[in-house]
Amino acid sequence: MSEAPAVAVSTVIFTLRPDDDGNVRLAVALVRRIRAPYEGLWALPGAPLDSNDDLQTAAASALYTTTGLEPRYLEQLYAFGQVDRSPDRIISIVYWALVGADEAAAARENDNVAWFFADAIPPLAFDHSLIAEYALWRLRTKVEYSRVALGFLPETFTLAQLREVYEVVLGKQLDPGNFRRMVESADIVQPTGLRLAGTPHRPPQLYRYNPTRDLTDPDPLTRVASASDTGNRDDIRTLGAAS
Amino acid sequence: MSEAPAVAVSTVIFTLRPDDDGNVRLAVALVRRIRAPYEGLWALPGAPLDSNDDLQTAAASALYTTTGLEPRYLEQLYAFGQVDRSPDRIISIVYWALVGADEAAAARENDNVAWFFADAIPPLAFDHSLIAEYALWRLRTKVEYSRVALGFLPETFTLAQLREVYEVVLGKQLDPGNFRRMVESADIVQPTGLRLAGTPHRPPQLYRYNPTRDLTDPDPLTRVASASDTGNRDDIRTLGAAS
DNA sequence: CCAAAAGTGTTTTAATTACACCCATGC
């Protein structure tokens, strides 16, 4: 009889950041492994699950430990448990998170913690390459039918900024006019009445996200979480389950 | 310091079965708890994770133990790990499964194992009521954009049977003509060329599911699973991840 | 006035829905 499987929680952390040419791109936070196995390789941030922590708390804490940031959005991705995915039997419960582009710019980064552009992720330890790819897929599909994109933006923003988030995540240009109508009819945001001044063109309206609506439409899990809020941080806009 | 969390795997098993009036309805398999806590209450079938089993194997085995059946479709639902969801700290990795209506009719059933109609599930042990509700939500949303409905049907079937599955799961009537066109354009099934005889009306065509397509469109996880098939049962039509 | 992005309007296209109607069989 072998030992009981160990449980770990990891988080795929996404943000937006400009590359050297000034183009905004999707980026993922990775940590370098400092011990065997896969010593020296990059991996997803994570830690063994502390028995006193909820899964979501553990995921947020992995995020905080590596970046010093709080998630704007946090959702469970999948539980990985193939017997041979690691030398020891480890069940990894993986979350994915969005952090604000503004905050991430100031996030810590060093030899062992770094941001990688999503289209240039190096080979990762364990099955983490597959996990990262899956998280990316989930982000992209979810952007199309939910409001998670707001998780990258600060409190107020212009529609052009919001559209840029969609364009970067989806990897394609969007028609400004149609985008505006889509956003308005989906009731995603509220106008603040303020305008952004100082532009060399017509000053755009500033919007904020609609606080009466969650970033995703509520599935039964999210509904329970927001109804009987059991000590969850209220700076995470949704605690949503998968969907 | 408390002990390491234990890992269990449970499965929400769906099938279709007729009620006393002969109406086909969605049903879930439950087992009665024979020990504390929640002794006597109904619960989802499951078991502690054996260190030698993959998660999916464990889910299929929970299914087999309770019903004696093999899943036609099996997908991970969610990992539940709230600290207070059980007296001991237990991380439950939950799968959901579809079994054929024809086979389920012959499945074992006794004082401690029974099928309950999905709209009449009794209060369950632990947080299993919430889990069952979430699985139901996932099944319903997934039926709308994938081909999982085929998981309820035998090898060959008529379009009317397939439509009935959709109607029962979604809880609404569908237009036969439009349904036919939807199925044809989505390339869900293949005509067998055979016809069902003995009806008091025009004999319908028999179809089989399209084996060149999976029951769900492949996300990165499913794609890997089917490409490098690592000992998965080939009678499960997809090993799909969540989506 | 010009450049540039904000913002509005209109046309085209495609997908969805609603519903009328014919077809083929057992009785």
Next chain:
DNA sequence: GCATGGGTGTAATTAAAACACTTTTGG
């Protein structure tokens, strides 16, 4: 023939995409 569900056709509605055009600012 007639009742019944199988199967086809078509018009109406709605949503998505394409794209022209007007507005408002800084320089």
